[in-house]
Amino acid sequence: MKIFLDSANIEQIRQAKALGAIEGVTTNPSLLAREKGDWKKIVRQICKEIDGPVSVEVLATDSVAMLAEARDIVKIAPNVIVKVPVTLEGLKTIAVLRERGVETNATLVFSPNQALLAAKAGASFVSPFVGRLDDIGQDGMQVIEDIMTIFRNYDLPSQVLAASIRHTNHFFQAALLGADAATVPLSVLLDLVKHPLTDIGLAKFLADWSAKE
Ligand code: E4P
Numbered sequence: 001m002k003i004f005l006d007s008a009n010i011e012q013i014r015q016a017k018a019l020g021a022i023e024g025v026t027t028n029p030s031l032l033a034r035e036k037g038d039w040k041k042i043v044r045q046i047c048k049e050i051d052g053p054v055s056v057e058v059l060a061t062d063s064v065a066m067l068a069e070a071r072d073i074v075k076i077a078p079n080v081i082v083k084v085p086v087t088l089e090g091l092k093t094i095a096v097l098r099e100r101g102v103e104t105n106a107t108l109v110f111s112p113n114q115a116l117l118a119a120k121a122g123a124s125f126v127s128p129f130v131g132r133l134d135d136i137g138q139d140g141m142q143v144i145e146d147i148m149t150i151f152r153n154y155d156l157p158s159q160v161l162a163a164s165i166r167h168t169n170h171f172f173q174a175a176l177l178g179a180d181a182a183t184v185p186l187s188v189l190l191d192l193v194k195h196p197l198t199d200i201g202l203a204k205f206l207a208d209w210s211a212k213e
Contacts, residue, residue: 001174001178003021003022004022004053007027008032008034013049015186025052055083061089067097070082083104103125107163112147128140128161130170141173148177161181163183168191
């Protein structure tokens with residue numbers, strides 16, 4: 001499973017990169033809005049830092065304007081990919097971008113049917129939002145499992161990117177189901193490393209070593 005960082009903060013991205021585990025970055029308008037300065041400069045900086053795909057979302061809601069934004073977004077760097085919400089206009093946009101050879105990440109996916117349509121339109125990545133489904137009392141991970149099954153049934157080439165990952169168990173379950181990628185906030189990435197037995201074991205090794213005669 002590829003690991004992407006869900007952040008637009010360059011310091012967080014550098015911190016995650018130093019762990020050697022990050023293969024891409026996902027941003028969204030909310031994440032970019034938190035950062036000071038020109039968003040294109042921020043994205044350019046992120047794309048220099050990370051070799052893999054960096055998702056940048058369109059803000060327009062109609063296909064013509066989405067495509068105009070996408071034209072600007074892809075000029076920022078060769079590894080930028082266009083994030084498009086799965087609406088009727090978004091699907092049209094993904095289909096046109098596929099014809100133009102532009103990589104896309106279909107975002108705000110909350111059902112297997114939306115995922116199937118995004119895959120048919122030619123999205124490179126399809127991003128089901130696990131945490132937001134859990135927030136409304138649904139089982140986000142079940143949606144990942146269903147999408148994985150459907151994509152396997154029909155040999156669909158779109159990659160499933162588990163998004164809105166809120167804790168380490170989401171990450172683990174996504175990996176167990178065979179999700180192609182998961183995007184995680186830095187806090188979750190750091191939590192993945194932690195285990196109390198590692199800390200206890202390390203403390204014991206150090207104590208035993210310092211008691212050595
Ligand atoms: C994914 O691409 C989104 O940016 C992200 O995972 C949303 O996560 P949230 O529901 O925690 O905001």
